[in-house]
Amino acid sequence: MVDLKVSLAGIEIDNPIIPASGTFGYGYEFAELYDINILGTFSFKGTTKDARFGNPTPRIAECREGMINAVGLQNPGVDKVISEELPKLRRCFSKKVMANVSGFSVEDYAYTCEKLDKIDDIGWLEVNVSCPNVHGGGMSFGTSPEAAAEVTRAVKAVTKKPVFIKLSPNVTDIVAIAKACEDAGADGISLINTLLGMRINLNNRRPIIANKMGGFSGPAIFPVAVRMVYQVAHAVKIPVIGMGGVSCAEDVIELMLAGATAVEVGAANLVDPFVCKKIIEELPSVCEKYGITSLSEIIGGVKD
Amino acid sequence: MKQAIFEITENRPLTKNVFLMRLSGDTSDITASGQFVNLKLDGLFLRRPISVCDSEDGVLTLIYKVVGRGTELMSKMRPGEKIDILTGLGNGYNLDKSGDAPLLVGGGVGVPPLYRLAKELCAMGKDVTVILGFNTKDEVFYEAEFAALGAKVLVATVDGSYGTKGFVTDAMKGLSYTYFYSCGPEPMLKALYRASESDGEMSFEERMGCGFGACMGCSCKTVTGNKRICKEGPVLAKEDIIW
Numbered sequence: 001m002v003d004l005k006v007s008l009a010g011i012e013i014d015n016p017i018i019p020a021s022g023t024f025g026y027g028y029e030f031a032e033l034y035d036i037n038i039l040g041t042f043s044f045k046g047t048t049k050d051a052r053f054g055n056p057t058p059r060i061a062e063c064r065e066g067m068i069n070a071v072g073l074q075n076p077g078v079d080k081v082i083s084e085e086l087p088k089l090r091r092c093f094s095k096k097v098m099a100n101v102s103g104f105s106v107e108d109y110a111y112t113c114e115k116l117d118k119i120d121d122i123g124w125l126e127v128n129v130s131c132p133n134v135h136g137g138g139m140s141f142g143t144s145p146e147a148a149a150e151v152t153r154a155v156k157a158v159t160k161k162p163v164f165i166k167l168s169p170n171v172t173d174i175v176a177i178a179k180a181c182e183d184a185g186a187d188g189i190s191l192i193n194t195l196l197g198m199r200i201n202l203n204n205r206r207p208i209i210a211n212k213m214g215g216f217s218g219p220a221i222f223p224v225a226v227r228m229v230y231q232v233a234h235a236v237k238i239p240v241i242g243m244g245g246v247s248c249a250e251d252v253i254e255l256m257l258a259g260a261t262a263v264e265v266g267a268a269n270l271v272d273p274f275v276c277k278k279i280i281e282e283l284p285s286v287c288e289k290y291g292i293t294s295l296s297e298i299i300g301g302v303k304d
Numbered sequence: 305m306k307q308a309i310f311e312i313t314e315n316r317p318l319t320k321n322v323f324l325m326r327l328s329g330d331t332s333d334i335t336a337s338g339q340f341v342n343l344k345l346d347g348l349f350l351r352r353p354i355s356v357c358d359s360e361d362g363v364l365t366l367i368y369k370v371v372g373r374g375t376e377l378m379s380k381m382r383p384g385e386k387i388d389i390l391t392g393l394g395n396g397y398n399l400d401k402s403g404d405a406p407l408l409v410g411g412g413v414g415v416p417p418l419y420r421l422a423k424e425l426c427a428m429g430k431d432v433t434v435i436l437g438f439n440t441k442d443e444v445f446y447e448a449e450f451a452a453l454g455a456k457v458l459v460a461t462v463d464g465s466y467g468t469k470g471f472v473t474d475a476m477k478g479l480s481y482t483y484f485y486s487c488g489p490e491p492m493l494k495a496l497y498r499a500s501e502s503d504g505e506m507s508f509e510e511r512m513g514c515g516f517g518a519c520m521g522c523s524c525k526t527v528t529g530n531k532r533i534c535k536e537g538p539v540l541a542k543e544d545i546i547w
Contacts, residue, residue, distance in 0.1 A: 022519065022520075023514075023518060023519060024518060025517060025518045025520075029516055029517045029518050029535075030518070032305060033305065033307075045520070053523065053525060053530055054520065054523060057510050057511065057521075057522060057523065057524065058510065058511040059511070059513075059520075059521045059522070059523075060350070060511045060512060060513045060519070060521040060522070061511070062348065062349055062350045063349070064349070065349055066349055067349055067350055067513065069513060069519065069521060071519065071520045071521060071523075074520045074523055074530070208511075218349055219349075267349075269514070269518065270350070270513045270514035270518060270519050271344065271349060271350060271351060271514075272344075273305075273307070273390070273514070273516065273518070274307065
């Protein structure tokens with residue numbers, strides 16, 4: 001029997017598989033397909049203080065082994081998330097869920113997190129300082145150690161729940177930013193968010209995405225995720241949730257060897273809505289193949 | 305929504321760049337005309353959403369125009385090849401609103417989803433009129449198939465090489481109808497929105513990420529709030545559209 005359990009900032013989860021924010025809605029679309037209680041947890045759609053429609057369409061472009069999105073944090077705002085979406089989520093998911101939060105000012109982040117702190121069903125706050133698709137916010141907080149630390153402090157001041165800061169790969173020194181978050185009190189780091197990308201339509205010579213640029217995700221970015229998880233996990237003492245192009249059980253093991261305590265699955269959900277179920281079902285046999293009896297024991301186990 | 309493996313039984317051109325693909329597989333989740341399916345093609349990351357032309361007893365008919373890499377790959381597939389397909393996606397047309405004499409208006413590759421709808425409405429004993437719009441005579445397809453259902457079929461071509469010269473809205477002049485259903489390019493839908501004298505429904509397309517409501521890639525604003533083309537759409541009621 002392979003032990004898939006891991007402890008994520010003090011909360012034990014049955015397995016390290018977590019659908020990533022923005023690719024899993026509030027869970028109920030997927031609950032039509034399979035019992036989503038088999039998941040470790042999931043990170044629900046990025047939530048902001050006020051309702052947002054997001055960016056104009058087209059918001060999606062494809063590339064080899066991946067895609068670009070510029071949704072722009074469409075969500076109904078924290079009050080409606082709490083009053084309308086979470087009750088629906090609760091009907092199909094009975095474990096602790098991860099709340100993903102975005103903002104346009106330090107005050108926004110604190111406001112939203114303070115409201116979500118009151119919800120028992122939420123186990124962790126994942127604070128996104130790395131959305132590449134909104135102007136004047138999001139990623140700008142995640143590209144400087146000082147700004148990321150300021151958001152971390154503001155959020156930690158309003159919640160007792162474990163706080164994971166979700167970082168952008170679009171930086172020159174990911175380690176400095178991760179350490180600044182750790183020093184500011186973060187309970188963990190999530191990475192990587194999408195890489196900034198762009199595609200051009202050869203027929204009309206215009207960007208495919210209305211917002212011109214968007215977040216590049218999918219299997220193509222997996223090596224970047226492994227590298228950054230490795231760098232950050234070896235520099236901080238707090239747990240790291242690894243993500244970026246994960247699409248099979250082998251990818252999960254590789255990211256955990258690099259230092260991830262748990263692993264989020266993003267773009268793969270959009271192509272194969274059953275992918276997380278398949279990964280969870282395949283993990284025991286893939287672990288056995290590589291001589292792994294307990295997943296928690298391989299975290300950061302990459303050899304020099 | 306259901307994921308199933310379908311096997312191609314037929315794949316042939318109807319015009320220079322419009323193809324008909326017939327597949328066998330589990331069609332049980334396709335419950336309304338106007339819904340679409342999402343195909344996983346080898347070598348492409350995202351699935352390809354294609355409207356359902358017809359579905360009955362495990363036979364799925366798709367009609368698609370070759371416009372990019374995905375549809376080009378589809379056009380080269382052969383009977384016997386298998387495709388992983390998500391079925392039963394989106395909200396289709398609402399049959400209850402048709403009245404006695406519904407009008408169906410399709411433009412180009414917007415024509416296919418109206419076929420299953422016409423079949424249902426004819427079977428209900430409705431007095432169905434179908435207007436099919438194309439650029440030119442060589443692009444016309446499915447005129448005889450709609451007529452075989454018992455519908456009255458009018459064709460419009462922009463260059464006048466076949467049927468009424470002009471747009472679908474030219475072919476509509478003088479017709480009386482109780483309700484309309486449409487699918488086609490956005491300029492056609494906009495013209496129809498203005499020219500139509502009844503309520504009706506329009507089917508839209510948008511670049512999609514997932515096709516089942518998870519990614520919010522295809523959202524639009526409507527009179528009754530934000531909607532996802534893949535989930536609350538692709539069919540929207542005329543009164544819901546902001547134009």
